Amino acid sequence: MLFELREVGVDRGGRAVLDSFGASVPDGSTAIVGPSGVGKSTLLRLLNRLADPDRGEIAYRGRPLTEYEPLALRREVALVPQLPALLEGTVESNLRYAAELAGEELDAEATLARAGLDPSFAARDVSRLSVGEQQRAMLARALAQRPRVLLLDEPTSALDHAARDRIEAALAELRREHEVSIVLVSHDPEQARRLGDQILEMPA
Amino acid sequence: MSTSIHIAPWQVAASLVLVGLAAAISFWQRADLERDILVATGRSIVQLTLVGYAIKLIFDADTIWLVLLLLAAMVFFGAITARHRAAKVPDSFGPLLIALALAGASTLGLVVALGIFEPTPRYLVPVGGMVIGNAMTASAVALNRLGDEMADARSRIEATLALGATAREAAAPTVRRALRSGMIALVDSTKTTGLIFFPGTMVGMLLAGASPTDAVRLQLILLYTLLGSVSISALTATLLAYRHFFTQAAQLRDPGS
Ligand SMILES: Nc1ncnc2c1ncn2[C@@H]1O[C@H](COP(=O)(O)OP(=O)(O)O)[C@@H](O)[C@H]1O
Ligand SMILES: [Mg+2]
Numbered sequence: 001m002l003f004e005l006r007e008v009g010v011d012r013g014g015r016a017v018l019d020s021f022g023a024s025v026p027d028g029s030t031a032i033v034g035p036s037g038v039g040k041s042t043l044l045r046l047l048n049r050l051a052d053p054d055r056g057e058i059a060y061r062g063r064p065l066t067e068y069e070p071l072a073l074r075r076e077v078a079l080v081p082q083l084p085a086l087l088e089g090t091v092e093s094n095l096r097y098a099a100e101l102a103g104e105e106l107d108a109e110a111t112l113a114r115a116g117l118d119p120s121f122a123a124r125d126v127s128r129l130s131v132g133e134q135q136r137a138m139l140a141r142a143l144a145q146r147p148r149v150l151l152l153d154e155p156t157s158a159l160d161h162a163a164r165d166r167i168e169a170a171l172a173e174l175r176r177e178h179e180v181s182i183v184l185v186s187h188d189p190e191q192a193r194r195l196g197d198q199i200l201e202m203p204a
Numbered sequence: 205m206s207t208s209i210h211i212a213p214w215q216v217a218a219s220l221v222l223v224g225l226a227a228a229i230s231f232w233q234r235a236d237l238e239r240d241i242l243v244a245t246g247r248s249i250v251q252l253t254l255v256g257y258a259i260k261l262i263f264d265a266d267t268i269w270l271v272l273l274l275l276a277a278m279v280f281f282g283a284i285t286a287r288h289r290a291a292k293v294p295d296s297f298g299p300l301l302i303a304l305a306l307a308g309a310s311t312l313g314l315v316v317a318l319g320i321f322e323p324t325p326r327y328l329v330p331v332g333g334m335v336i337g338n339a340m341t342a343s344a345v346a347l348n349r350l351g352d353e354m355a356d357a358r359s360r361i362e363a364t365l366a367l368g369a370t371a372r373e374a375a376a377p378t379v380r381r382a383l384r385s386g387m388i389a390l391v392d393s394t395k396t397t398g399l400i401f402f403p404g405t406m407v408g409m410l411l412a413g414a415s416p417t418d419a420v421r422l423q424l425i426l427l428y429t430l431l432g433s434v435s436i437s438a439l440t441a442t443l444l445a446y447r448h449f450f451t452q453a454a455q456l457r458d459p460g461s
Contacts, residue, residue, distance in 0.1 A: 085363035
């Protein structure tokens with residue numbers, strides 16, 4: 001099992017956002033769906049320890065998440081947040097930063113291609129990208145670390161249909177490669193069906 | 205420096221005419237500052253008189269221990285004052301206290317060790333006061349900026365942490381900007397000193413009858429001393445304080461908790 005959650009509880013602003021939540025996430029591609037505000041983003045951030053639960057336990061590949069060194073875990077289990085947040089500079093400098101943190105060689109062209117971007121994007125300044133392009137640059141940056149698991153938080157929520165289709169095409173390709181497991185949060189059940197082998201519904 | 209001048213109480217009283225002028229302008233143009241001007245004038249008389257007596261006491265006693273006590277008190281109250289301007293930084297008092305103490309001790313220690321000033325109350329009290337006062341302003345500005353920038357950059361910092369960056373690496377651009385804003389005011393005013401304004405020490409020396417050469421030299425020494433103190437305090441405060449935004453596991457703390 002990729003992730004195993006037992007009796008997980010998270011309090012935010014004095015109330016429980018997640019309570020006694022349990023789930024099993026296998027290898028492959030899993031889509032987490034549920035209405036806005038049920039705690040999907042909160043849950044995803046627990047999986048690479050950007051936050052820790054107040055109650056309960058989470059295991060990754062059979063070992064408690066807390067036994068992993070958080071920085072190393074985050075390179076292996078990469079999270080792409082809902083809104084793009086690149087570092088100042090070019091797309092390539094962002095990819096390079098990520099690759100160096102993970103101790104990986106960077107093949108910028110191949111990495112961009114996997115995220116559905118053509119090689120000319122390497123030299124582009126991130127402040128001159130559309131939101132859809134930034135979102136794909138975020139995906140490319142995560143891939144530059146050669147993660148084993150990708151956590152994607154509503155990767156197409158801020159995008160128009162054309163941009164959404166390009167991201168989905170890139171994700172479908174990654175899913176076919178079987179090198180990386182995907183946990184994808186979506187509020188769109190259609191998208192979840194298109195991209196997930198398994199669908200995990202979060203009750204309202 | 206053997207210059208000395210005498211100022212009689214009536215001279216101070218006469219200068220109150222200008223305070224009256226300020227109040228009249230405020231009243232006439234409805235700037236609504238008359239009360240503040242009154243309070244400011246009253247406080248300046250009381251505070252400076254008290255400090256004057258304290259300094260006289262310390263000069264008369266002529267022991268280094270009283271000087272150190274006074275400087276320690278300045279560091280303590282400076283950190284308390286600066287903390288209010290760094291309200292968005294969790295537990296900023298500790299970093300500010302250490303920053304002011306370090307800035308004061310190292311710059312005063314250096315100017316004494318280099319033989320620029322003698323370690324006597326006559327030098328240590330005024331120079332220490334300036335050093336600690338400027339260090340306080342610089343670290344308060346730096347931490348104020350740090351608090352704002354950390355709030356603005358939350359999503360970018362967390363996205364960087366998500367790549368496996370350390371808290372230090374994720375906060376580096378923010379820390380850099382906070383440090384810059386703490387130091388920039390003094391660097392800028394050092395650039396324009398003498399052109400756009402005459403710095404206070406030089407004015408005081410000239411009024412007290414010193415030669416322009418001496419006044420300029422002393423002013424330069426003080427400016428450079430302040431540059432050192434301002435950098436040390438802004439650096440120390442930001443480097444100690446940014447950690448308070450993160451947990452041990454390199455997670456960004458919830459601002460509400
Ligand atoms: N830091 C926080 N402080 C207070 N409330 C929060 C915080 N983070 C999230 N919440 C609340 O927790 C709930 C779940 O948030 P989130 O996980 O972002 O939901 P989703 O991603 O499913 O839309 C929401 O009601 C949100 O307002
Ligand atoms: Mg969300």
